[in-house]
Amino acid sequence: MPSLTAATRTVRSAWRSVFRVGWPRTDKDRTAAMISSFFLHVHSAKVKKHSLRASYTLGLGLISFYLLLVLVVTGVALMLYYTPHPPEAYRSMKDLQFVVTFGPVLRNMHRWAAHAMVLVVFLHMCRVFFTGGYKTPRRFNWVVGVVLFLLTLGLSFTGYLLPWDQLSFWAITVGSNIASYAPWIGDDLKYLMLGGHVIGSGALLRFYVLHCVVLPGAAMTLVAVHFFRVRKDGLSAPPQPEPSAIVEAAPGRFPASTRSYGLMALTDRPAQPVVESDPEDDEVLSWPHLLYRELLLLLAVLVVLHVVALVFNAPLEEIANATITPNPAKAPWYFLGLQELVHYSAFVGGVLVPGVIVLALVLIPYLDPKPRGVGVWFARERRWANWTFGAFAIVAVVLTIVGTFFRGPNWAWVWPWMR
Amino acid sequence: MTDPAKDGDRAAGGLTGERTRRRFLFTTGTATVVVGVFGFLGATARYLFPNVLYEPPSRFPVGRPEDFPPGTATFLPERRLFVFNSDAGFYAISSICTHLGCNVNHITGDGFACPCHGSLYDANGQVTRGPAPRPLAWFALSLSPRGELVIDEERLVQPDYRFKV
Ligand code: HEM
Ligand code: FES
Numbered sequence A: 001m002p003s004l005t006a007a008t009r010t011v012r013s014a015w016r017s018v019f020r021v022g023w024p025r026t027d028k029d030r031t032a033a034m035i036s037s038f039f040l041h042v043h044s045a046k047v048k049k050h051s052l053r054a055s056y057t058l059g060l061g062l063i064s065f066y067l068l069l070v071l072v073v074t075g076v077a078l079m080l081y082y083t084p085h086p087p088e089a090y091r092s093m094k095d096l097q098f099v100v101t102f103g104p105v106l107r108n109m110h111r112w113a114a115h116a117m118v119l120v121v122f123l124h125m126c127r128v129f130f131t132g133g134y135k136t137p138r139r140f141n142w143v144v145g146v147v148l149f150l151l152t153l154g155l156s157f158t159g160y161l162l163p164w165d166q167l168s169f170w171a172i173t174v175g176s177n178i179a180s181y182a183p184w185i186g187d188d189l190k191y192l193m194l195g196g197h198v199i200g201s202g203a204l205l206r207f208y209v210l211h212c213v214v215l216p217g218a219a220m221t222l223v224a225v226h227f228f229r230v231r232k233d234g235l236s237a238p239p240q241p242e243p244s245a246i247v248e249a250a251p252g253r254f255p256a257s258t259r260s261y262g263l264m265a266l267t268d269r270p271a272q273p274v275v276e277s278d279p280e281d282d283e284v285l286s287w288p289h290l291l292y293r294e295l296l297l298l299l300a301v302l303v304v305l306h307v308v309a310l311v312f313n314a315p316l317e318e319i320a321n322a323t324i325t326p327n328p329a330k331a332p333w334y335f336l337g338l339q340e341l342v343h344y345s346a347f348v349g350g351v352l353v354p355g356v357i358v359l360a361l362v363l364i365p366y367l368d369p370k371p372r373g374v375g376v377w378f379a380r381e382r383r384w385a386n387w388t389f390g391a392f393a394i395v396a397v398v399l400t401i402v403g404t405f406f407r408g409p410n411w412a413w414v415w416p417w418m419r
Numbered sequence B: 001m002t003d004p005a006k007d008g009d010r011a012a013g014g015l016t017g018e019r020t021r022r023r024f025l026f027t028t029g030t031a032t033v034v035v036g037v038f039g040f041l042g043a044t045a046r047y048l049f050p051n052v053l054y055e056p057p058s059r060f061p062v063g064r065p066e067d068f069p070p071g072t073a074t075f076l077p078e079r080r081l082f083v084f085n086s087d088a089g090f091y092a093i094s095s096i097c098t099h100l101g102c103n104v105n106h107i108t109g110d111g112f113a114c115p116c117h118g119s120l121y122d123a124n125g126q127v128t129r130g131p132a133p134r135p136l137a138w139f140a141l142s143l144s145p146r147g148e149l150v151i152d153e154e155r156l157v158q159p160d161y162r163f164k165v
Helices: A002-018 A027-036 A060-079 A088-097 A103-130 A139-161 A166-178 A186-195 A202-233 A241-247 A288-312 A333-342 A346-367 A380-404 B005-012 B018-047
Strands: A046-048 A284-287 B059-063 B072-076 B080-086 B087-095 B103-105 B112-115 B127-129 B138-143 B149-156
Touching: A027 A288, A046 A288, A060 A202, A060 A288, A088 A103, A088 A202, A103 A139, A103 A288, A103 A333, A103 A380, A139 A166, A139 A202, A139 A333, A139 A346, A166 A186, A166 A202, A166 A333, A166 A346, A186 A202, A186 A241, A284 A288, A333 A346, A333 A380, B005 B138, B080 B149, B087 B149
Parallel strands: none
Antiparallel strands: A046 A284, B059 B149, B072 B080, B080 B087, B087 B138, B103 B112, B138 B149
16 A cells, blocks of 8 residues: 555654654763744753752742733633723623623633742742852842842733723722822823823723733743753752863863753853862653653642632622722732832832832842752852841731731721721 | 034144034034024924823713712712711812822811822811821802802811801
8 A cells, every 4th residue: 555655654754744753762862852942942951950840949939921822822721701991891800700701710810820830939039049049150130030020910900900990990990099199290201101190091091902912922032031040050059069170070071062062052151160070870760750840830820720619709880980999909918018008108008118128139149159058959159148037037928918908998907807 | 523623624634714614514513403402392392292181171060969868978979079968068178188189088067198108187277287288178168040059169168167048
């Protein structure tokens, strides 16, 4: 049957035109599969066992990324039914909630994934700090991370207005008025943000464009930069016992070529004695060891999100009404720590403290660059730094909890169990 | 990225005059592009600030004087302000909290309270407690030819202001 074999051959060669390596069966093919695919080559061919340890990264960076992916997919789906103009915006949320098939699941997933992402990115930042992952040569990647954190907050905040219900309207009223406390440029800033003096159709359209185009684009681009850096520098790890001795033990060999198994070895890059000099048996092939863990984590994230989205509905209150202020009117939860401060002074809580926090975060790797105590949680050498950061993180968390659960009407103190 | 300056070196066999000339041209060209791009962005930044707003007018009639019984405070939710009719005359106080823009509630005989962060104002709209940085705004009133009270939100007045009809 010559024609059948010919057909099989055509199909096989067509398959090969897409997946050049095919299903890899040897270590050489596993290496080739990793570096010949656009999507897979974000991984190196081999990874250190250390970086696979779930207890080191807690998978938090990856979970952040998966949440971002879920948000993009569900967000595009929501856009098909959403109209960014005042009364229709609210109506389209009602449609999604009550008449669109699977609308509630998609909306709930989008909402809960957004909340989760703020939390997980924050935890990822804490992980990186407590393991010293921001030190040379990863200083700039920490800064990229800080911008990603701000973008995550910005995405969440701009999305908050879109349902156009009471919750969103008053949260954004409070939030945008905080901007007007910025010295000198405050009023212009608020005018720019709202496209006017009040939260109306202009503001909704601006928030929509930021939420659906500008900020996701910026976040995706920076995530690519972030990953590229992680790929180039490797994950932070404790230094090897005697790196220089090992490098010298292989004279005349360009160490990078033994690691990248391909073109990567030919690109210019600074010598990285620590990464390049690890003993071979410290490493395993990324296919399957890393890939398998990544897929498992993705599955876990999707399962958890689905369960949460099926059980809990995203809130939707009455349509936005500028004449009735709910009591209390609260910002989104991740700003309630700041709102708690804003309750004492709008300038301090809304401008000074957040400004100082962002500046301090950006400067951390430049004030404390020495790669000491890197690669382990809570290294003794870094006690002081860890305590300082930990104290700030705890204050932020406590303020957020107070603002969320312990503040009632007129921002007066309430005990959550006595409501 | 290939560096034209370096390629030039090679082509010119490393002649110094050639090198400085190429570097000069490359630098000037790059600078022009940078200035052009950022100049354009800077010049068009003004685009982001709308010139025409379709917002409610800041000067509007609120009703005839008889609609406001003497000795009362009337909340006009659509306009976000209170109209008072006192013995000495009419006055209007904004209901927009100067802290972060929530609507304050009027407590008869006792001033105003903001539900958002607990700012308190006295009967004149002066801050007595809480994070509000400024007193509530007072607006000037006038009478339209048709005999209606008109409020002008652009014209702010002091708390001793009273409008006699
Ligand atoms: C959209 C948000 C973010 C995503 C998707 C993301 C993703 C990742 C991933 C996948 C890794 C690999 C290691 C791991 O899984 O932990 C990583 C490492 C890293 N991230 Fe992020 N990240 C985000 C935000 C941040 C933030 C807010 C910071 C800090 C301010 C940060 C700083 C770093 C640094 C310095 C590393 C290298 C750490 C090391 O080598 O130990 N990232 N990130
Ligand atoms: S908005 Fe009135 S106290 Fe904050």
